[in-house]
Amino acid sequence: MKGDFLIKKAKLVDGRGVHGTADVLIGEGRILSLSGGEAPSVLDASGMILSPGFFDPHAHLREPGQEVKEDLQSGLTAAARGGYTDIVSMPNTTPVVDNPEIVAALKKKAAQIQQARLHPAAALTQGQEGKVLSEAHRLQEAGAVMLTDDGKTNEDAGVLAQGLLYAASWGLVVAVHAEDAGLRRNGVMNEGAVSYRLGLPGNSGYAESARIARDLEVVRYVLDRLAAKAAPDRLLHIQHLSTRRGLELIRQAKHQGLPVTTEVGPHHLTLTEEALNGLNPLYKVAPPLRTQSDVEALIEGLLDGSIDCIGTDHAPHTQDEKELDLLRAPFGIPSLEVCWPLLYTELVEKRGFPLDVLVARFTDGPRRVLGFPPLHLEEGAEASLVLWNPSAQRAVEPQTFASKARFSPWAGWELKGWPVCTWVEGQMVCKAMEGEGIGQSAP
Amino acid sequence: MSESATPSFPKHLLDFRDWNRRQVESLLETAQMMQEVLARPVKKVPALTGFTVATVFFEPSTRTRISFELAARRMSADVVSFSGATSSTTKGETYRDTLRTLDQMGIDAYILRTDAAGVPHQAHRWLHKPVINAGDGWRAHPTQALLDAFTLREKLGSLEGKKIAIVGDILHSRVARSNAELLPMLGATVVACGPATLLPGSLPGATLTTSLREALYEADAVMVLRLQKERMEKGLLPSLPEYIAAYQVNRERLGWAKPQAPLLHPGPMNRDVELEGTLADSAQSLVERQVANGQAVRMAVLYHVLVGKS
Amino acid sequence: MIFKSKLLNEDEVRRALTRIAHEVIEKNKGVDRLCFVGIHTRGISLAKRLVDLVEKFEGKRVPMGILDITLYRDDLSEIGLQPKVRETRIPFDLGGKAVVLVDDVLYTGRTARAALDALIDQGRPSRIYLAVLVDRGHRELPIRADFVGKNLPTSKSEVVKVKTLEDDGEDAVELWEVEAS
Numbered sequence: 001m002k003g004d005f006l007i008k009k010a011k012l013v014d015g016r017g018v019h020g021t022a023d024v025l026i027g028e029g030r031i032l033s034l035s036g037g038e039a040p041s042v043l044d045a046s047g048m049i050l051s052p053g054f055f056d057p058h059a060h061l062r063e064p065g066q067e068v069k070e071d072l073q074s075g076l077t078a079a080a081r082g083g084y085t086d087i088v089s090m091p092n093t094t095p096v097v098d099n100p101e102i103v104a105a106l107k108k109k110a111a112q113i114q115q116a117r118l119h120p121a122a123a124l125t126q127g128q129e130g131k132v133l134s135e136a137h138r139l140q141e142a143g144a145v146m147l148t149d150d151g152k153t154n155e156d157a158g159v160l161a162q163g164l165l166y167a168a169s170w171g172l173v174v175a176v177h178a179e180d181a182g183l184r185r186n187g188v189m190n191e192g193a194v195s196y197r198l199g200l201p202g203n204s205g206y207a208e209s210a211r212i213a214r215d216l217e218v219v220r221y222v223l224d225r226l227a228a229k230a231a232p233d234r235l236l237h238i239q240h241l242s243t244r245r246g247l248e249l250i251r252q253a254k255h256q257g258l259p260v261t262t263e264v265g266p267h268h269l270t271l272t273e274e275a276l277n278g279l280n281p282l283y284k285v286a287p288p289l290r291t292q293s294d295v296e297a298l299i300e301g302l303l304d305g306s307i308d309c310i311g312t313d314h315a316p317h318t319q320d321e322k323e324l325d326l327l328r329a330p331f332g333i334p335s336l337e338v339c340w341p342l343l344y345t346e347l348v349e350k351r352g353f354p355l356d357v358l359v360a361r362f363t364d365g366p367r368r369v370l371g372f373p374p375l376h377l378e379e380g381a382e383a384s385l386v387l388w389n390p391s392a393q394r395a396v397e398p399q400t401f402a403s404k405a406r407f408s409p410w411a412g413w414e415l416k417g418w419p420v421c422t423w424v425e426g427q428m429v430c431k432a433m434e435g436e437g438i439g440q441s442a443p
Numbered sequence: 444m445s446e447s448a449t450p451s452f453p454k455h456l457l458d459f460r461d462w463n464r465r466q467v468e469s470l471l472e473t474a475q476m477m478q479e480v481l482a483r484p485v486k487k488v489p490a491l492t493g494f495t496v497a498t499v500f501f502e503p504s505t506r507t508r509i510s511f512e513l514a515a516r517r518m519s520a521d522v523v524s525f526s527g528a529t530s531s532t533t534k535g536e537t538y539r540d541t542l543r544t545l546d547q548m549g550i551d552a553y554i555l556r557t558d559a560a561g562v563p564h565q566a567h568r569w570l571h572k573p574v575i576n577a578g579d580g581w582r583a584h585p586t587q588a589l590l591d592a593f594t595l596r597e598k599l600g601s602l603e604g605k606k607i608a609i610v611g612d613i614l615h616s617r618v619a620r621s622n623a624e625l626l627p628m629l630g631a632t633v634v635a636c637g638p639a640t641l642l643p644g645s646l647p648g649a650t651l652t653t654s655l656r657e658a659l660y661e662a663d664a665v666m667v668l669r670l671q672k673e674r675m676e677k678g679l680l681p682s683l684p685e686y687i688a689a690y691q692v693n694r695e696r697l698g699w700a701k702p703q704a705p706l707l708h709p710g711p712m713n714r715d716v717e718l719e720g721t722l723a724d725s726a727q728s729l730v731e732r733q734v735a736n737g738q739a740v741r742m743a744v745l746y747h748v749l750v751g752k753s
Numbered sequence: 754m755i756f757k758s759k760l761l762n763e764d765e766v767r768r769a770l771t772r773i774a775h776e777v778i779e780k781n782k783g784v785d786r787l788c789f790v791g792i793h794t795r796g797i798s799l800a801k802r803l804v805d806l807v808e809k810f811e812g813k814r815v816p817m818g819i820l821d822i823t824l825y826r827d828d829l830s831e832i833g834l835q836p837k838v839r840e841t842r843i844p845f846d847l848g849g850k851a852v853v854l855v856d857d858v859l860y861t862g863r864t865a866r867a868a869l870d871a872l873i874d875q876g877r878p879s880r881i882y883l884a885v886l887v888d889r890g891h892r893e894l895p896i897r898a899d900f901v902g903k904n905l906p907t908s909k910s911e912v913v914k915v916k917t918l919e920d921d922g923e924d925a926v927e928l929w930e931v932e933a934s
Binding site for chain 3: 473476477479480483484485487488489490518746750
Binding site for chain 2: 320
């Protein structure tokens with residue numbers, strides 16, 4: 001059999017589990033064979049792991065309008081370098097992504113970049129103003145995969161209910177930034193002992209759980225309204241879950257069969273409010289970094305499936321913006337390029353978290369949230385893949401990021417699991433730099 | 444030699460996290476000596492000749508600024524002032540740009556006031572020069588706490604075992620936070636009191652209570668904080684009369700404290716709001732003494748960060 | 754520090770001060786407008802003795818002040834010490850006065866220089882003399898004393914300690930050696 005690439009002796013891990021080593025032949029955008037073949041390019045992937053390409057349901061790529069922070073070129077390149085083949089961009093840009101023309105334009109431009117693939121999310125309401133619903137059907141036709149007013153909170157429960165009802169007709173998931181604006185106020189970090197001591201405005205974890213509780217009731221209401229029609233298997237997606245209490249509510253709702261899903265970001269799994277002790281706005285993010293107890297709960301939730309997937313909430317800003325003071329610096333942490341090695345190292349290596357579960361949360365989990373079929377390493381499957389090295393260790397060096405946001409709360413952390421190669425539909429879009437453990441040999 | 448007992452000092456004063464009791468006491472002793480200079484007919488010494496200090500106030504505060512500037516001038520330092528109100532910060536220049544620009548002009552120490560917590564720490568990271576925090580948001584106002592401690596010790600002697608009540612808007616008060624950090628280091632017990640909506644969930648160094656009677660009971664000294672009137676607009680307080688009825692420190696309530704317990708207020712004062720106006724002028728009030736001592740304390744701080752042993 | 758020897762005993766100190774008092778009166782042509790200013794700490798005790806001696810010889814008590822020079826030192830940054838600021842009190846007008854600055858030991862000259870600054874900040878004397886009990890050499894500034902109790906050549910590793918009855922319980926000048934560390 002002949003193909004384009006032959007990846008030899010790679011260990012295969014996908015959302016179904018850890019498999020043995022195989023010689024994976026890629027061609028025509030698909031996996032042609034798991035038992036070798038002929039190809040002009042051959043990679044010796046001994047000691048490395050091949051997984052389906054990662055899918056990020058939550059990234060801010062800032063285009064259009066805020067290209068000084070990030071743009072499609074830098075963001076999608078950063079994604080591919082982080083092992084992502086697919087990425088959902090948030091619509092809180094300037095202007096807001098709330099009409100089919102912008103969605104189509106983004107799709108078109110991203111396709112030309114030939115890095116990770118772009119799946120735009122569109123605004124739930126026009127201008128993300130929380131008043132008039134956006135055109136879910138036309139947006140979907142143009143390529144939108146999700147509706148969300150992320151960046152803002154959905155204060156009007158009635159508008160959210162109508163949005164969910166309407167989106168359900170088209171099988172579109174609605175994602176929410178679940179924080180009660182009144183409880184959150186102008187908090188810049190988790191409210192608790194650390195914020196009280198530091199004298200910084202706090203944002204209580206209850207701002208999140210109170211909003212989740214409300215939204216779950218809204219979902220029940222919407223399901224009642226939908227009763228006559230087919231109940232969807234996906235309806236509401238709760239973004240960037242950060243609290244133990246919020247997780248408990250979602251876990252309970254899932255047990256009761258509610259069509260809700262959720263995600264967690266790498267920062268909420270690896271950092272706590274204690275990071276703010278140094279008074280560095282680098283750690284300012286919304287929802288804020290919580291406590292170790294929350295971190296433990298979220299890892300547990302990620303393991304038992306209460307949390308469906310990892311969403312980076314990659315939120316690039318300029319260095320200057322992040323060096324404003326803690327009240328004025330914008331919320332957000334860039335993470336596309338470190339997310340996988342970070343969680344592989346911190347969860348799998350250090351805590352013994354099952355590798356195949358983590359892979360599932362990067363692949364099948366987000367795909368299911370968005371209504372994409374699972375992607376596994378089998379003959380005939382789409383060749384959107386990431387090859388990564390579980391043993392080579394390297395420090396996080398933000399100055400080498402493809403992202404324009406060249407800062408990181410994990411700067412200097414020694415991580416393993418760095419992606420080596422990323423393929424999108426059989427095309428190699430990203431290859432690690434020289435000397436990073438990629439062996440290439442003649443056939 | 445007795446001088447060898449002098450502890451080394453952090454070359455900055457951001458808060459008291461990296462200060463210990465010995466350093467604080469040594470600083471207060473220096474302040475005592477600065478009082479001696481202030482008592483001379485010629486209140487000026489050449490100790491800081493050749494040093495240039497900048498007061499960089501991104502939030503207006505005439506009193507603190509004047510106190511610092513006089514302190515610096517009395518030690519013969521050159522003083523330059525940068526005021527946020529008239530500065531380029533409103534034009535989008537960042538704190539970092541502003542400070543780095545000043546740094547190119549050969550400033551030896553920065554006295555920084557901001558409305559946001561943490562800027563002095565950030566400045567310390569950017570500048571590698573002594574930074575003195577003159578108040579950052581709700582977080583810290585270390586020279587105020589030092590002058591409060593100095594004033595209290597002047598009146599009460601040692602603070603060991605003394606109960607100090609702090610009354611008012613604790614949640615938003617850098618003065619309360621710095622005093623809760625400092626006074627227990629000197630042996631005092633701090634009880635912080637205010638309406639529940641103006642108390643943090645916890646405050647290391649202080650016991651929190653909503654009961655004014657409990658806070659003032661047998662207190663050795665009472666510190667009253669300024670009530671910001673915008674707290675009502677933010678829904679944290681029903682009304683001014685309500686606050687006055689429940690939390691104003693008046694003559695009757697001051698009677699719950701020990702007889703002649705000294706009364707402090709960091710200023711500026713809302714007379715007849717947080718404090719019965721005539722009490723501020725009574726023999727128990729140390730308000731004017733606080734202002735006078737502020738200068739000596741700031742002279743001592745400048746002395747230590749600029750020429751003290753690091 | 755190791756004690757090496759006693760350079761002056763009680764009698765020798767007394768004689769040195771007596772001689773200084775006479776020389777002051779001589780040089781000033783009497784006690785008109787004369788005053789003494791002692792530098793903390795032992796300079797104050799010595800100044801008091803000189804005032805007493807002048808009164809004994811001339812029958813008139815001249816005014817005396819005390820001076821703290823700590824914050825006038827030019828080496829604060831180098832020594833970096835907790836400043837021991839003490840009282841400066843000159844309870845008379847210095848204007849037009851002939852001031853005798855009194856210190857125990859003249860060494861580098863830095864104390865005397867600081868004392869001149871501190872004194873001039875307090876008023877405008879017509880002239881200033883410097884009187885010291887011991888001049889041990891090693892000057893770093895162009896300063897000399899007008900009245901010297903005793904010239905004692907020393908090495909820099911030595912320390913000259915002046916003791917006074919008021920401050921130390923005895924009058925003496927001792928030589929000590931700094932231990933090599």
